[in-house]
Amino acid sequence: MSAAPESDIPRARRVGPQGVRVRVARARAQAEKSVARLVAGELVARPSLVLGLPTGGTPAGVYRELVRLHREEHLSFGGASTFNVDEYLGLRADHPASFRAEMERALFDHVDVRAERVHFPDVDGGVETAHESAARYESAIAAAGGIDLLLLGVGRNGHVGFNEPGSPRDSRTRLVELHADTRRDAVRAFGGLARVPTHAITMGIATLCDARRIVVLAFGAAKRDVVQRMLLDPIDAATPVTFVRAHSNVEVWLDEEAAAGLSEPP
Numbered sequence: 001m002s003a004a005p006e007s008d009i010p011r012a013r014r015v016g017p018q019g020v021r022v023r024v025a026r027a028r029a030q031a032e033k034s035v036a037r038l039v040a041g042e043l044v045a046r047p048s049l050v051l052g053l054p055t056g057g058t059p060a061g062v063y064r065e066l067v068r069l070h071r072e073e074h075l076s077f078g079g080a081s082t083f084n085v086d087e088y089l090g091l092r093a094d095h096p097a098s099f100r101a102e103m104e105r106a107l108f109d110h111v112d113v114r115a116e117r118v119h120f121p122d123v124d125g126g127v128e129t130a131h132e133s134a135a136r137y138e139s140a141i142a143a144a145g146g147i148d149l150l151l152l153g154v155g156r157n158g159h160v161g162f163n164e165p166g167s168p169r170d171s172r173t174r175l176v177e178l179h180a181d182t183r184r185d186a187v188r189a190f191g192g193l194a195r196v197p198t199h200a201i202t203m204g205i206a207t208l209c210d211a212r213r214i215v216v217l218a219f220g221a222a223k224r225d226v227v228q229r230m231l232l233d234p235i236d237a238a239t240p241v242t243f244v245r246a247h248s249n250v251e252v253w254l255d256e257e258a259a260a261g262l263s264e265p266p
């Protein structure tokens with residue numbers, strides 16, 4: 001696999017009180033390609049890599065590029081394990097709006113990842129089994145040796161995974177109720193608000209922050225406000241994604257539209 005030309009990688013600048021490393025790409029596609037290369041580089045260096053993965057619109061281009069690298073440049077996921085950060089409660093795995101189905105369409109069906117190494121919280125049993133299922137997910141992550149590389153998107157209300165505002169720093173994988181804004185953002189995938197699940201199982205903030213390396217992605221003008229809050233607001237449960245700023249190996253990748261509200265120039 002060829003390495004990314006250095007000139008294509010946006011340089012890192014330090015933003016906010018913690019001096020978080022932020023990379024602003026001229027265009028979203030540039031960031032997607034660079035982040036896919038970053039994932040690929042880690043996979044090549046450590047074929048048994050444990051990946052933490054988000055769904056949503058944000059990572060779609062990264063997954064497309066990873067599929068391309070698999071097809072055209074022989075990038076292999078054959079030794080890797082994956083843990084998705086969250087899943088809607090009560091959906092069957094084959095429900096087209098489940099995060100599992102979304103990940104299969106975007107990535108897993110097109111690369112050589114082994115089915116038994118792909119993990120989602122078990123949501124079939126609904127509320128009754130959610131607590132055991134959450135505990136099992138934590139154990140499975142630990143048994144895999146912990147997450148090496150975690151990609152994250154961010155919700156417009158500052159949620160990360162499905163850790164809605166109010167989620168504490170020490171939270172672990174658990175049953176959560178979805179915020180009204182989050183449910184509204186999911187209407188299109190479900191074809192109506194009444195069909196959007198009310199609950200989910202998500203990795204907690206502490207679970208996410210246990211990952212060895214975190215890459216947060218945010219693209220487009222709709223993420224401008226939350227990007228400012230993520231990097232500049234006090235680290236607090238009011239904006240759960242602020243907690244990742246305290247991580248020792250975190251990087252934030254933006255396009256110019258998402259970065260436009262940051263005061264320091266790119």
Ligand code: GLP
Binds near residue numbers: 054057058059
């Ligand atoms: C969703 C997911 C998150 C995701 C976020 C942003 O509800 N649970 O993991 O990062 O919201 O979604 P999008 O990338 O579509 O803006």
